[in-house]
Amino acid sequence: MDEEEDLETLGEQLYSLIYPNHQEDAGKLTGMLLELPGAVLSQMLQDEATLTAAVEKALRALQLAQEPSQVTCKDEDDVSVSSDSLGEQLFELVDVYNTGHSQKITGMLLEQHKEAVLNLLSDPKLLEEQVNFALKTLKEQSMEETDISDSSDADDTERLGEKLFSLVEELDPLHANDITGMLLEMDPAALQQLLSDHTMLEVAVQKARAALDT
Structure with missing residues (x-):
């Protein structure tokens, strides 16, 4: 019950801060922000900039939800x-x-x-x-x-690079070197995920290729 009461109090405080600038959507925006962790909510109540940024993000999400036809x-x-x-x-x-x-x-x-x-x-x-x-x-x-990771990081990176290059080469032989270099800047956990999930790898390669084209 205490938690529910705390949430209600936080909700009222948030609502009173949001309402002056967003009268129409104040209720919805307050509800969305109340889904955030308590620590983040407390920070919002103390720091106007954090609150404003969060409200803007929630507003954009609301607008997107209202315009799915896009x-x-x-x-x-x-x-x-x-x-x-x-x-x-x-x-x-x-x-x-x-x-x-x-x-x-x-x-x-x-x-x-x-x-x-x-x-x-x-x-x-x-x-x-x-x-x-x-x-x-x-x-x-x-x-x-x-x-x-008991073995040296350099060895790990080299092995990852070789595996990654062979997979990238199948998807984009022309830019395999550049794309592999870009992907190797990600951290090892993300790289392991790319190696084990072909769909994620394809998406990452497409994004890297798009970055190269710009």
């Missing part, structure tokens, strides 16, 4: 653009949780179908569950990495 009925080029904007919007929402792994978690969540990603953007509770699950997975992977 993603449908477009040609392929537009769909790929909307995928990028989905990634940006998702990253901003994931970043609110201050996990320190926003980029990795966003990448993991973006592996899902577009409809599932849209659901995450419009359902803060679901997003919180998925972020927590992704964070737990990342922690488990880093623990496994620590157990295995």
Whole structure:
């Protein structure tokens, strides 16, 4: 009961801060922000800049949820653009949780179908569950990495690089060297994931190729 009362008090405080600038959506925005961890909420109440940033992210998620037609009925080029904007919007929402792994978690969540990603953007509770699950997975992977990494890091990186290059070469022989170099800048846990998940590797290669083209 105490927790519920605390949440109610936090909700009232948040609502009173949000209402002056966002009268129409104050209720929805307060509800979305209340899904965040207590520590983040306390920080918002003490720091206006943190609150403003979080409200802006929640507003963008609301707008996206209200305009799903943007993603449908477009040609392929537009769909790929909307995928990028989905990634940006998702990253901003994931970043609110201050996990320190926003980029990795966003990448993991973006592996899902577009409809599932849209659901995450419009359902803060679901997003919180998925972020927590992704964070737990990342922690488990880093623990496994620590157990295995008795040999020198240089050897590990070299072995990873060789494995990665052979896989990248199959996907893009022309840019295999450059793309492998870019991917090797990721941390070992993320690289291991790329090696074990072909779909993730394809996505990473496409992103690296796009970066090379720009």
